[in-house]
Amino acid sequence: MPRTRVAKVKNPWRVSDGLALLAELQTSAVDVAEDDDEWETLLLSRKRTRITLIELIEAIRAQRxxxxxxxxxxxFHGIVVLKRDVERLQRSREPGPHAHACAKSMVSAAEFGRSVGLRDNGHFLALIEFRLNNAIRRPHDCSCERAPAGSSPERG
Structure with a gap:
């Protein structure tokens, strides 16, 4: 049974799943003073660095x-991570020096779809979802959020 029935919540958790995650995170946790500025909550870390929560949890599991x-x-709000470790993780995710040149040579899926007549009804995006082409995911230039290569603000 979902924890919440609020329509805006995309993936409601079962209480048992949330408690299991909390127990998993607490097994390797060290005690941290409440006023220690070198640590921050997972949600603050996610907001500050734009590293997704699942990536942060996976990095904890991998002991990074x-x-x-x-x-x-x-x-959950008592679980914290070292800021310097999160910054190191963020630096490791940043694109290398040639990434911008590569990104400029790419075209969005929407642009390519229009050029070959597959723009209507999401046909080209369906090909991407079924991995029938060599599309890659990359951060959107404006928002820096990860989106499929080809997602476009004009898509709607």
Whole structure:
């Protein structure tokens, strides 16, 4: 049974799933003082760096991020990560020096779809979803959010 029935919540959690994740994160957590500025919550880290929550959790699982539990704060909000580890993770995700040249040579899926007559009804995007071409995912130039190569603000 989902934890919430709020329509805006895309993926409601089961309480047992949330508790299992919390227990997993707490197993390797060290105690951290509540006022320690070297640590931040997962949600603040996600907001500051735009690294997704799942990437942060995967990095904790792979032991690339140190994880802590703030003393006196219980639940998910008490789980914290070292800021310097998150910054190192962010630097490792940044594109290399040739990435911009490569990105400029790419065309969006929408642009390519229009050029070959597959723009209507999402036919070309369907080919991407079924991996029937060599499209790659890259951050959108304006928002820096990861989107399929080819997503376009004019798509609608």
């Amino acid at each position: 991020l140190a994880v802590g539990q703030q003393v006196g704060i219980f639940g």
